[in-house]
Amino acid sequence: MSTPLLRVEGLVAGYGRPVVGPLSLDVFPGEVVGLWGANGCGKSTLLNAIADRADLLAGRILRMPGLVIAYQAQQPIRLPSMPVTGRELLRFTGTSLQEMPAALQAVSRQRIDRLSGGQYQLLCVWAAIAGRADLILLDEPTNNLDPEREALLTEMLTPSRLARRDTSGARLLPDRGVLLVSHERRFLEDACSRMIEIA
Amino acid sequence: MSALDLVLDPLFRLPLITGMAIALVLPPIGALLLLRDEWLAALGLAHLAAASALLGLALGLPAVLGAPLGALAGGAVKSFTGARGNLAYGFMILFGWSALFLIAANTSLGATLGHALVDGQLYFAGALELIAALALAGLAAAALPRLIPLLMRARFFPHDETANRLPAHRWHLSFDLLTALAMAIGTATVGLMGAFALVLVPAWIAFRIAPGWTWTLVLCGLIGAGGYLLAYLAALTLDQPFGPVLVAALITLAATVEAGRGLIGITRARLRRKQR
Numbered sequence: 235m236s237t238p239l240l241r242v243e244g245l246v247a248g249y250g251r252p253v254v255g256p257l258s259l260d261v262f263p264g265e266v267v268g269l270w271g272a273n274g275c276g277k278s279t280l281l282n283a284i285a286d287r288a289d290l291l292a293g294r295i296l297r298m299p300g301l302v303i304a305y306q307a308q309q310p311i312r313l314p315s316m317p318v319t320g321r322e323l324l325r326f327t328g329t330s331l332q333e334m335p336a337a338l339q340a341v342s343r344q345r346i347d348r349l350s351g352g353q354y355q356l357l358c359v360w361a362a363i364a365g366r367a368d369l370i371l372l373d374e375p376t377n378n379l380d381p382e383r384e385a386l387l388t389e390m391l392t393p394s395r396l397a398r399r400d401t402s403g404a405r406l407l408p409d410r411g412v413l414l415v416s417h418e419r420r421f422l423e424d425a426c427s428r429m430i431e432i433a
Numbered sequence: 434m435s436a437l438d439l440v441l442d443p444l445f446r447l448p449l450i451t452g453m454a455i456a457l458v459l460p461p462i463g464a465l466l467l468l469r470d471e472w473l474a475a476l477g478l479a480h481l482a483a484a485s486a487l488l489g490l491a492l493g494l495p496a497v498l499g500a501p502l503g504a505l506a507g508g509a510v511k512s513f514t515g516a517r518g519n520l521a522y523g524f525m526i527l528f529g530w531s532a533l534f535l536i537a538a539n540t541s542l543g544a545t546l547g548h549a550l551v552d553g554q555l556y557f558a559g560a561l562e563l564i565a566a567l568a569l570a571g572l573a574a575a576a577l578p579r580l581i582p583l584l585m586r587a588r589f590f591p592h593d594e595t596a597n598r599l600p601a602h603r604w605h606l607s608f609d610l611l612t613a614l615a616m617a618i619g620t621a622t623v624g625l626m627g628a629f630a631l632v633l634v635p636a637w638i639a640f641r642i643a644p645g646w647t648w649t650l651v652l653c654g655l656i657g658a659g660g661y662l663l664a665y666l667a668a669l670t671l672d673q674p675f676g677p678v679l680v681a682a683l684i685t686l687a688a689t690v691e692a693g694r695g696l697i698g699i700t701r702a703r704l705r706r707k708q709r
Binding site: 303310319323 | 464467581586588590591592596639640641644645646647649
């Protein structure tokens with residue numbers, strides 16, 4: 235098996251006091267790993283610990299050297315006034331505009347403060363998925379999404395969408411991974427290649 | 434002498450160009466400040482700039498050299514302490530205001546010069562002020578295209594900086610220092626409130642009407658330059674202090690745009706009702 239993008243060993247994490255752990259997991263290239271568990275079990279804290287936003291109280295987190303992370307939090311940043319179009323936002327994040335889903339293409343020239351909550355959520359998830367990151371952390375990405383957009387999100391997480399072209403452009407390389415948290419078991423079953431339950 | 438003759442008079446050429454450079458630089462910085470919810474910081478930095486300009490004048494330094502010292506110190510302190518939010522900026526304003534008038538009261542310069550800095554002394558701008566304004570414009574033109582994508586990412590995807598252990602302090606500090614320098618040179622030329630108005634009002638108008646970020650920057654430049662020219666002509670023709678006229682001109686532009694938006698909204702609502 236290839237080298238993991240991320241290895242978590244005996245991790246206990248929290249904010250001053252333990253919230254989650256001890257737990258261990260690996261995320262390999264090409265995988266979409268879902269974290270499942272009841273509210274308050276520490277799923278988001280685990281993502282925060284991986285993203286250096288929570289205290290690492292025990293254990294360790296090993297990243298593949300040079301790993302680039304994209305982290306989409308539960309609620310995307312929404313300001314009262316955002317005179318930025320979807321395309322501009324994607325360009326600022328270095329996200330490819332090619333192969334953007336038609337539903338996003340249709341609204342990408344609008345100001346992001348004129349998008350619905352679901353449209354904006356999906357745009358931010360696309361920025362994470364189609365950007366330069368090797369490991370994508372998604373915290374409750376189905377927030378604000380109706381069933382139609384949830385299906386689109388599932389499609390965005392398919393291995394062919396996640397794979398990147400090699401330097402010649404001829405071959406797709408499954409060299410990226412996704413670690414996502416959701417309280418929607420059915421979505422996780424549809425979207426993930428593997429699921430981990432946090433007690 | 435007509436207003437146009439006054440504008441073209443060699444005596445007023447340097448002030449006109451100096452002010453125009455300031456009017457083109459401050460509004461795009463204002464757009465970024467508004468996006469970062471830091472527009473009040475500009476007023477704080479302007480007060481610090483005015484206080485240190487006055488202190489510099491007391492020590493024999495031109496205002497355009499004295500002003501950046503206080504503003505840059507304020508910008509650096511803000512960046513290093515991570516001070517954000519209206520409370521920190523409120524204290525910055527109070528400190529700057531207090532220092533400004535205490536320095537004015539306790540030096541031979543007196544309150545008159547203090548008020549001159551608040552009102553603006555654009556018509557006294559000479560070669561030094563012009564060089565400072567053009568250098569600032571060059572610096573902003575070189576720095577902003579690099580800073581904007583980084584600041585945008587930091588604003589909309591703040592966790593990515595932490596997750597990737599990026600040296601984010603570099604671009605936040607760079608922007609804070611650029612803002613401080615711009616506010617200092619702006620305050621020393623168009624005055625404290627004039628500089629603050631150039632930061633706030635064009636960006637506020639552009640945020641209301643621009644269809645995207647590129648247009649926000651274009652509109653900021655147009656409104657800043659247009660408002661400045663309007664104020665320059667009006668102040669000369671009516672023999673009024675430049676700073677207050679600039680603020681009045683920009684506020685009038687903002688009110689006009691808002692009224693126009695209101696009218697368009699009412700017309701659209703009526704049309705929709707007719708169509709039903």
